[in-house]
Amino acid sequence: MAILVTGGAGYIGTHTLVELSAAGYKSVILDNLSNSSPLALERVKKITGDDYKFYKADISDRAIYKKIFEENDIEACIHFAGLKSVSESVSFPLYYFQNNIVGSLVLIEELFKRNVKKMIFSSSATVYGEPAFVPITERCPKGEIPSPYGKTKSMIEEMLIDISKADKEFALVILRYFNPIGAHESGLIGEDPNEIPNNLMPYITQVAVGKLPRLRVFGNDYKTKDGSGVRDYIHVTDLADGHVMALQKMKKGVSIYNLGTGNGTSVLEMVKAFENVSGVNVPYYVTDRRPGDVGECYCSAEKAKKELGWRAVRDIQKMCEDAWNWQKNNPNGYS
Numbered sequence: 001m002a003i004l005v006t007g008g009a010g011y012i013g014t015h016t017l018v019e020l021s022a023a024g025y026k027s028v029i030l031d032n033l034s035n036s037s038p039l040a041l042e043r044v045k046k047i048t049g050d051d052y053k054f055y056k057a058d059i060s061d062r063a064i065y066k067k068i069f070e071e072n073d074i075e076a077c078i079h080f081a082g083l084k085s086v087s088e089s090v091s092f093p094l095y096y097f098q099n100n101i102v103g104s105l106v107l108i109e110e111l112f113k114r115n116v117k118k119m120i121f122s123s124s125a126t127v128y129g130e131p132a133f134v135p136i137t138e139r140c141p142k143g144e145i146p147s148p149y150g151k152t153k154s155m156i157e158e159m160l161i162d163i164s165k166a167d168k169e170f171a172l173v174i175l176r177y178f179n180p181i182g183a184h185e186s187g188l189i190g191e192d193p194n195e196i197p198n199n200l201m202p203y204i205t206q207v208a209v210g211k212l213p214r215l216r217v218f219g220n221d222y223k224t225k226d227g228s229g230v231r232d233y234i235h236v237t238d239l240a241d242g243h244v245m246a247l248q249k250m251k252k253g254v255s256i257y258n259l260g261t262g263n264g265t266s267v268l269e270m271v272k273a274f275e276n277v278s279g280v281n282v283p284y285y286v287t288d289r290r291p292g293d294v295g296e297c298y299c300s301a302e303k304a305k306k307e308l309g310w311r312a313v314r315d316i317q318k319m320c321e322d323a324w325n326w327q328k329n330n331p332n333g334y335s
């Protein structure tokens, strides 16, 4: 029996492959490499010593499922595949709706056709919009979602929930990630953004390695501890472990979990923590707030702890250490 991992060549996918192997699962990968490199999968093999069947195809390519199911015995799917740039989705909403929503629809149909009714779906804290309260629990209502990207996550959630209402055999786990950062401690796999990063940690590491001159801090007038934005950063390996635990505890019906640490860290605290760990100065300047950003976003991860027995164990220092180790060893990512 094997797990079909869509988007398995990507940042979170590769780290999850490692943890799945460690837990004794066999994975089969479906990825069109639109935002990833085949080298990432070679690195995963190096870490785990396992071999993986890899299908380079789009999740909306119906023909590929025939081949995958003929060649493998799939028991469940972890569905990471999707486009994830907030800014790109504002410019190209149709592309995002097509890729993420239509792709997910085809995937679910093809799985159901073969009676595979276990799925873990990668959702995001972005579905909470401007949170009604913090720490955010799973009961927090969804908010106004500022980007087409975020809307695809919310719409896919709704779609899957409706499907599960109609089919009681469906075991669906929706994982809402907070802010994944860091890298595998080997330094062999990590986050490899195309062009200039949008996200804070890869921006910091690229400043530290000399690829970018300085960090822009988007706003210092939020109602937060020091005025800069506060987020719940989570080590990508902890996040990957959350998937393994969710797989082990899967049950029929819908289960929704926040995956975060429950702690809020500000932009300025993150810069300090990174400088302390790396010994490298990160020059920055404060500029306007970034449109669509919220001041504060961190979760209560109590539900995942209680029901899955999962909690994040790696702290901000470890996140910075591993992000830096990856960036230093791979200044140009996988290229």
Ligand code: NAD
Binding pocket: 006, 007, 008, 009, 010, 011, 012, 013, 030, 031, 032, 033, 034, 035, 036, 057, 058, 059, 060, 079, 080, 081, 082, 083, 084, 099, 103, 122, 123, 124, 125, 177, 178, 179, 180
């Ligand atoms: P990523 O871009 O590194 O990985 C996504 C992978 O999916 C890539 O390898 C890409 O090539 C593949 N892909 C995209 N569209 C595809 C398609 N149509 N068919 C086949 N493969 C396709 O992103 P990631 O950071 O690893 O994110 C994984 C998932 O988690 C995404 O769904 C993302 O929206 C979600 N998520 C990410 C974050 C984050 O901050 N990284 C936060 C919350 C949720």
Ligand code: WQD
Binding pocket: 084, 086, 123, 124, 125, 126, 150, 178, 179, 180, 198, 199, 200, 201, 203, 215, 216, 217, 218, 219, 228, 229, 230, 231, 267, 290, 293
């Ligand atoms: C974190 C903090 C910024 C860059 C995004 C998506 C979300 C999810 C995770 C997928 C904020 C500040 C950032 C910079 C800065 N992805 N910042 N200078 O916006 O919380 O979440 O990634 O689902 O959907 O929206 O993460 O890392 O971009 O920002 O000051 O150059 O860092 O303002 O306070 P965000 P981020």
